[in-house]
Amino acid sequence: MTDNKNRCVITGLGMICAIGNNVDETWSNALKGVSGIKNTQTVDTEGCYATLAAEVHDDTLDECPHSDEMDRVSKLCVKAAKEALDDAGYSINENESGRVSVIMGSCVGGVASIEKYYRSGEPEEDITKMPISAIANQVAYVYGANGIVTNIANACAAGTISIAYACDLIRSGKCDVAIAGGADAFASVPYAGFLSLHALAENGCSPFNHCDGITLGEGSGVLIVESYEHAKARNAKIYCEVLGSGISSDAHHITAPREDGEGQMNAIRQALDKSGVPEDEIGYINAHGTGTAKNDNAEFLSLHTIFDDKNDNLSVSSTKAMVGHCLGAAGAIEAVFSVKALTENMVPPTIGYSDEDIEALKEKAGKIDFRPNEAKSKELTTVMSNSFAFGGNNASIVFSKNEGNVSVIDNPEKVYITGLGVVSSCGNGIDNYVDKYNAGVCPESTSVASEVGSADYASCGLKMAFYRKLDKFSQLQAVSGMNAILDADLTINDDNAKDIGIVVGTAAGPLATICTFQKDLIEGGNAAGSAFRFPNTVYNAAGGYLSICSGIKGYNATVTNGAQSGLASVAYAVEVLRQGKNSIVLATGTDENCDIMTELYGKLGKVAANTGRAYSGMDGYVLGDGSTTLVLESESSLKERGAKPYAEVAGYGMAHSAVAFGQLEGSGDALCEAIRFAAEDAGMKLEDIDAIVGFGNGDKEIDTLELDAYRKVFGDDFALPVFTVKDTTGEGRAASAALSATHAALMLSDKYKVAGRAYKLSGKAMVQSDVDTAAFKNVLVTSYGIGGSYCAVLIRRV
Amino acid sequence: MNEQQISEKIKELLIENLGIEAEVLTDEIPLFGDGIGLDSIDSLEMIAAIDKEFGVSMTGVGKEPFYNVASLTKYVAEHL
Numbered sequence: 001m002t003d004n005k006n007r008c009v010i011t012g013l014g015m016i017c018a019i020g021n022n023v024d025e026t027w028s029n030a031l032k033g034v035s036g037i038k039n040t041q042t043v044d045t046e047g048c049y050a051t052l053a054a055e056v057h058d059d060t061l062d063e064c065p066h067s068d069e070m071d072r073v074s075k076l077c078v079k080a081a082k083e084a085l086d087d088a089g090y091s092i093n094e095n096e097s098g099r100v101s102v103i104m105g106s107c108v109g110g111v112a113s114i115e116k117y118y119r120s121g122e123p124e125e126d127i128t129k130m131p132i133s134a135i136a137n138q139v140a141y142v143y144g145a146n147g148i149v150t151n152i153a154n155a156c157a158a159g160t161i162s163i164a165y166a167c168d169l170i171r172s173g174k175c176d177v178a179i180a181g182g183a184d185a186f187a188s189v190p191y192a193g194f195l196s197l198h199a200l201a202e203n204g205c206s207p208f209n210h211c212d213g214i215t216l217g218e219g220s221g222v223l224i225v226e227s228y229e230h231a232k233a234r235n236a237k238i239y240c241e242v243l244g245s246g247i248s249s250d251a252h253h254i255t256a257p258r259e260d261g262e263g264q265m266n267a268i269r270q271a272l273d274k275s276g277v278p279e280d281e282i283g284y285i286n287a288h289g290t291g292t293a294k295n296d297n298a299e300f301l302s303l304h305t306i307f308d309d310k311n312d313n314l315s316v317s318s319t320k321a322m323v324g325h326c327l328g329a330a331g332a333i334e335a336v337f338s339v340k341a342l343t344e345n346m347v348p349p350t351i352g353y354s355d356e357d358i359e360a361l362k363e364k365a366g367k368i369d370f371r372p373n374e375a376k377s378k379e380l381t382t383v384m385s386n387s388f389a390f391g392g393n394n395a396s397i398v399f400s401k402n403e404g405n406v407s408v409i410d411n412p413e414k415v416y417i418t419g420l421g422v423v424s425s426c427g428n429g430i431d432n433y434v435d436k437y438n439a440g441v442c443p444e445s446t447s448v449a450s451e452v453g454s455a456d457y458a459s460c461g462l463k464m465a466f467y468r469k470l471d472k473f474s475q476l477q478a479v480s481g482m483n484a485i486l487d488a489d490l491t492i493n494d495d496n497a498k499d500i501g502i503v504v505g506t507a508a509g510p511l512a513t514i515c516t517f518q519k520d521l522i523e524g525g526n527a528a529g530s531a532f533r534f535p536n537t538v539y540n541a542a543g544g545y546l547s548i549c550s551g552i553k554g555y556n557a558t559v560t561n562g563a564q565s566g567l568a569s570v571a572y573a574v575e576v577l578r579q580g581k582n583s584i585v586l587a588t589g590t591d592e593n594c595d596i597m598t599e600l601y602g603k604l605g606k607v608a609a610n611t612g613r614a615y616s617g618m619d620g621y622v623l624g625d626g627s628t629t630l631v632l633e634s635e636s637s638l639k640e641r642g643a644k645p646y647a648e649v650a651g652y653g654m655a656h657s658a659v660a661f662g663q664l665e666g667s668g669d670a671l672c673e674a675i676r677f678a679a680e681d682a683g684m685k686l687e688d689i690d691a692i693v694g695f696g697n698g699d700k701e702i703d704t705l706e707l708d709a710y711r712k713v714f715g716d717d718f719a720l721p722v723f724t725v726k727d728t729t730g731e732g733r734a735a736s737a738a739l740s741a742t743h744a745a746l747m748l749s750d751k752y753k754v755a756g757r758a759y760k761l762s763g764k765a766m767v768q769s770d771v772d773t774a775a776f777k778n779v780l781v782t783s784y785g786i787g788g789s790y791c792a793v794l795i796r797r798v
Numbered sequence: 799m800n801e802q803q804i805s806e807k808i809k810e811l812l813i814e815n816l817g818i819e820a821e822v823l824t825d826e827i828p829l830f831g832d833g834i835g836l837d838s839i840d841s842l843e844m845i846a847a848i849d850k851e852f853g854v855s856m857t858g859v860g861k862e863p864f865y866n867v868a869s870l871t872k873y874v875a876e877h878l
Contacts, residue, residue, distance in 0.1 A: 197839065255839075454819070465835025468817030532816055532843040 002243070002276070002406040007228030008167040010239040010399070012088025014080035014181075015336045017219030017323040018054035022083055026323075027340045030348045031375040035322050037204045037215050043188045047527035050200035053186050054217035054324030065142050069660060071110030071129040073220075074138040076329075077183035080220035081139045084179065088224040088236060092144045092177075098655065098673065101147035101175040103166045104136040105158025105182030107328035107389075107538060111189040114518045124603045128662035128786075131508055132328075132539060132560050135183060137661040137787030146670065147175040149656040149789050150561040150568060153509060153539035156288070157247075157389035158182050159221060159331025160397050161557055164245035166225045168575050171408050174654070176230040181332035183220035189514060190216055190327060192521050192529030193537060197255065205291030205325065206352045207318035208300070208370050209361065214290045217324020221332030223339070239343050242397065243382070243404035244274025247581075249547035249556040250392025251497065254469070254535045256294050257388055261302035263553065266498055267394035268306055268386065270581075275382075275398040276405020279310035282398075283380040284347050286334045288388045289318025290325050295388060300364055308366060315378060317350040317371040331387035331395065338385040338399050347376045390535065391544020393556045412578030416638050416645035416798065417745045419488025419631030421480035423450050424729045424739065425593075425624045428479065430487065433739075434746060436728055438755040443622045443730045446608050449593040450626045450735075452479045460486060462549055470536065470545055471513040476627035476735075477504065477542035477590045478549055484586060484629035485550055488643060492551040499637075501555025501582040502543050505569030505589045507562050507733040507785070509539035512596040542590055554582040562785025563695070565589065566628065566737030570793050571652035573632045583637035586629050589738025593625035593730075604662070606699070606731075614696030614703060614724045615759055615766035621697040624730025628738035630745070646745040650684060650778065650796040653677025657788040664705055667788030671709035675780065678792035682778075686713065689720065689794070690776040691747070691758065693740040695783050696724040696766075697731040702784065707766065721758030721771045723747075737783035737791070744779040744795040799878065804852070805871040811847045812867070816840050825868040836864075844870075852878060 013023045018036025020026030029036075039045075040053040061067070061075040070078070081102075085091065092100050109132035117126035128134060132151045140149045148169055152162040159182030166178035184190075194200045194214060201213030231238055248270065250263035257264065272279065287299055307314050319337050320326075326333050341347055353361065353372035361370055369376075382400035389395075398404070422429060425448035426436040452475050457467050460482035467475060481502070485492070492500060514537045521529060535541060540558040547556055555576050559568050566589020573587035601607050601623050608620035638645060655677060657670035679686055692710065696703045710718055725739045726732070732739065747754045756773045759766040781793045799807075805825060812818045818834055829836045836844070841864060845856045848870070854877045856863065863873035 196842070198842070463832070463835075464819060464822065465832060468819070468834075470817075528846075530815070530843060531839045531846075535839075 002403040004228055006171050006406055006408040007403055008170050008242045009226055009228050009231050010223050010242060010339055011226045011231050011236045012084040012224030013336050013339060014084030014087065014222040015333055016056055016058060016076055016080050017326060017333055018056060018217055019322055021058045023336060030319060030322055030337065031346060033349050033351045033373060035351060037324055042186060043191050044526050046525055048195055050195060050202050052204050052215050054215060055186055056218055070138055071113040072185040073106060073110055073183050074135050076185060076220040077104060077135050078139055078142050080181065080222040081143060081179050084222040084224050085143060090224060097144050097146040099147055099176040100145040101166060101169055101178040102136040102140045102145045102149045103152065103162040103178055103180045104139060105152040105162040105328045105332060106132045106135055107155045107158055107184050108190050110134060111514060112185055112187040114515055115188055118519055118522055127600050127604055131511060133507060133562055134661045136561065139179060140656060141658045141660060144658060145179060146656045146658055148654045150559050153558040153560045154393045155389040155391060155538045155540050156327050156330055157387040157393045157395040158328035160385060160387040160395035161247060163223060163225060163335055164247060164395065164397055167242050168579060170225065170227045172575060176227050178225045179222060180225050181220060181222035182329040184218055184327040184329045186216055186218035188521050188526050189518055189537060192526040193534035196529035196531040196534050199292055201291055205320055207289035207291040207321050207350055208296050209353055209357050211291055211293040211296045213292055214325045217326040219326050219333055220329050221336045223335055239339050241400045241403055243400050243406050244271050245397040246270025246274065247555050248394045249553050251547045251551050251553045252392050254541060254544050255390050257298045259298055261298045263392055263394045264298060264302040264388055265306060267396040268302060271396035271398050274406065276407065277382055277398065279307055281382045282311060282314060282384050283378060284341050284383040285316045286338045286385040287316050287318045288386045289320055291320065303368060304366060312367055315347045315369040315371050317348055319348055321351045334385045338383045342380050342383045342399055345378060345380050347371050347378050349373050349375050390538050391540040392547060393540060409578065409580050413634040413636055415574050415577050415649045416633050417630050417647050417649060418633045418638060418643040418645050419484045419490060420742050421484030421487060421629040422739065422742065423452060423476050423480045424626035424732065425450050426729050428456055434752045434754055442727055443611055443624065446611055447593060447598040447623045448730045450476055452476060466549055471510055472594065473510040473590060473592045474536060474542040474545045476592060477588060478545055480627035480629040481546040481586055481588060482550060484631050488631040490631065497551050497553040499554055499583045500552045501576055501585040502546055502552055503569045503573045503585055503587050504543040504558040505565035505734045505738065506539065506560050507565055507591050509560060510536055510541060512592060512594050513537055515596050555585060561789050562787060563733040563737050564783035564785040564789055564791040566734030567741060567781060567783040567791040567793055568654060570630060570649065570741050571654055571791055574649055574652055577632060577634050584631060584633045587632050588627060588629040589734035590627035591625050591733040591735050593623055598623055608698060612698045613727050614698050616698050617700045618698040621699045622730035624732040626729060626732040626735035628735050628742050630738060630741060645798050646749040648796040648798050650794040651678050651682025652793045653681055654791045659788040661787040664701060664786055668705045668709045670788055671782065671790040672712050674790040674792040675713050678794050682794040684778060684794060688778050689780045690778055691721045691723065692780045692782060693723045693744045697726040718761060721760055723758050740783065741781045741793055741795060744781050747773045747776055748779060748795060748797040801871055801875050804874050805867055807851060808867055808870050811851060815843055815847050826866055828866055829864060848874060854878060
């Protein structure tokens with residue numbers, strides 16, 4: 001049985017979708033088989049062959065606090081979060097706000113605000129509503145959560161992965177409560193995109209039945225995930241346990257699932273294994289069941305392969321037939337459906353079957369009850385929810401009335417950095433970066449960008465037939481990722497592919513590609529979406545392509561919450577490794593710069609008028625970009641491979657101080673907390689820290705906040721040398737955050753000689769001086785995210 | 799518009815819409831082979847671009863005209 005300290009429970013549910021504006025209404029309609037699919041009332045359908053959508057009708061969405069600062073996607077999420085918190089009987093008080101996390105999944109984020117921006121004269125106020133990053137921050141801001149706040153951007157699997165990650169954080173003691181789930185709003189970008197792929201069903205989706213396409217929905221599902229002990233201590237109502245989860249990559253195609261179901265089965269088997277429950281305990285599966293032939297055929301195959309002969313009492317349904325495909329919200333909404341099914345002992349139906357269809361289903365269903373048209377009363381003990389996404393990302397999670405047998409590793413292995421890959425505005429490759437840093441090369445303009453070309457692709461074995469399909473964001477990631485694999489001397493083969501994962505961190509993801517896609521729709525109509533470009537509009541495309549070109553089939557997550565995402569990815573990867581989910585994980589930071597990004601950041605006043613160094617008191621910074629990948633590896637894997645580490649990742653800390661999204665002011669205490677947590681996690685004293693690779697970029701607000709926090713933590717006259725990568729590369733956001741960890745690893749390794757050019761406090765000013773790095777044993781790396789999220793990682797000499 | 803101009807325009811469309819590098823795109827290189835590796839999504843894109851540019855519909859047309867730039871040029875020239 002799962003130890004009490006490792007038990008995660010659900011104590012609150014919230015949901016809004018096309019068939020209900022709360023859980024009770026939705027659940028009651030689901031059991032009645034009500035469809036929310038109707039002709040869309042919000043996007044232009046001229047010249048489009050499919051006109052249906054499952055839209056939310058709720059005129060109270062603007063009633064939440066700060067709604068004028070939010071895209072529709074955040075309003076949906078904030079509303080569902082309120083219901084979940086109320087249902088849990090939990091309001092976040094100041095004393096324990098630092099133990100409450102917010103993890104939200106989304107696929108398209110604030111795309112409606114991107115459309116509004118381009119249609120209404122490009123006002124500045126729309127810009128901070130655009131990225132997925134905003135969603136979890138806004139939930140945290142409204143309800144006062146100050147734990148780990150982030151978003152999971154793995155397209156249609158995002159909602160499921162966010163709940164899985166929330167449980168991992170609770171089990172590792174990083175928080176007590178997580179507000180977890182997902183949200184997406186229906187908008188022209190996903191509509192026109194799926195239309196361009198001919199993936200929309202003309203007559204409404206018909207999962208496991210006609211299988212002629214999806215129908216898009218919208219909404220949000222939010223669950224209060226809580227440690228059992230915390231829930232018990234406050235005498236909370238407990239719906240059920242969350243047992244294990246499985247997350248995998250297909251390494252196959254950017255939009256289509258593997259026909260052989262291998263990736264799906266890897267996720268499902270891993271979820272069963274981590275839960276410690278046998279196949280025959282699963283009474284109900286809320287399937288991914290999108291209604292496309294490719295998904296449904298693969299899913300039929302996966303379910304039959306795993307459960308036939310082992311489970312004669314399995315019911316399966318796809319609630320998407322009623323609520324549409326809610327993309328990043330789908331996994332979360334379906335988790336709520338799964339929990340309701342489990343606790344009410346009712347299986348919701350897959351609607352839309354004629355008598356003829358039911359006959360046809362019998363052959364495909366075999367012994368599995370696909371529950372056509374009508375709900376069924378059934379005693380349930382344990383249920384599963386599956387989500388499979390663009391990019392070949394698969395996620396499966398298990399909910400149960402029982403404690404299960406979740407095994408958690410109490411004494412996790414050490415984690416080492418064994419490979420590095422760098423693409424930056426000062427050139428590509430580690431040698432190049434070290435040379436440029438040592439030479440003191442600085443950006444020549446206030447907006448600088450990385451470039452990857454034929455030579456870069458050739459050096460890591462990428463062919464044009466592959467890389468021509470990628471947008472710049474994904475190209476940067478593919479090159480840094482493949483170079484890191486080469487640097488780690490890592491060969492990926494059938495034996496180890498499932499044991500290697502990817503965690504991509506990004507602040508803005510493919511925002512420029514989404515903007516371009518949106519502008520084309522405004523010019524040519526929603527029937528003019530580019531089928532070539534659309535797959536690149538999802539944030540996890542970069543991680544998906546990296547899985548395809550490298551053959552990696554393990555964990556795959558894309559985490560997005562401002563610049564610190566490039567360091568939060570390292571923290572996330574450490575968690576995956578510590579829990580033994582994989583032995584090797586690529587942790588990355590990637591963001592792109594281009595005319596569109598320079599315009600957006602410029603309008604927000606973030607791009608400085610002139611070039612300048614860190615701590616020079618500018619308004620804004622030099623905007624840069626790039627991609628950095630670190631290969632992180634468990635000690636046993638490192639020994640087995642005979643790999644040589646650069647350094648050890650000794651620990652991490654993350655904290656949040658909720659301020660308005662787009663702001664930092666007033667959130668500095670969370671940086672102090674993140675540093676203290678990192679030291680605690682690493683079993684280190686603050687005085688053991690020899691140097692900092694910080695996030696100074698020249699912007700006086702950011703630099704002042706950073707130094708004030710160091711003063712609070714290390715003393716008013718702290719003597720620690722502070723390094724910054726941004727004098728060399730500009731503010732590359734997530735790329736710079738991951739490059740900061742790389743810089744620390746390079747300083748601590750004997751492989752490279754890195755100049756000791758650092759900033760030291762002299763009076764009130766930071767003055768450059770040359771320090772001896774040879775004696776450094778422990779280097780702290782810090783990063784920030786607008787909205788008030790901070791991440792700190794400690795890197796130790798081996 | 800002569801065949802030379804049609805061919806140049808088709809190359810422009812392929813380079814701009816499908817990320818193909820200009821220096822490898824000759825009239826003869828197979829578009830669906832290993833080198834360039836077009837797939838079914840790319841053909842949707844190509845059909846849309848050719849329709850928009852030349853007003854020539856290639857929806858439902860067999861595989862042959864898509865073999866290379868030369869065969870696309872021939873098809874477009876014959877159906878302009």
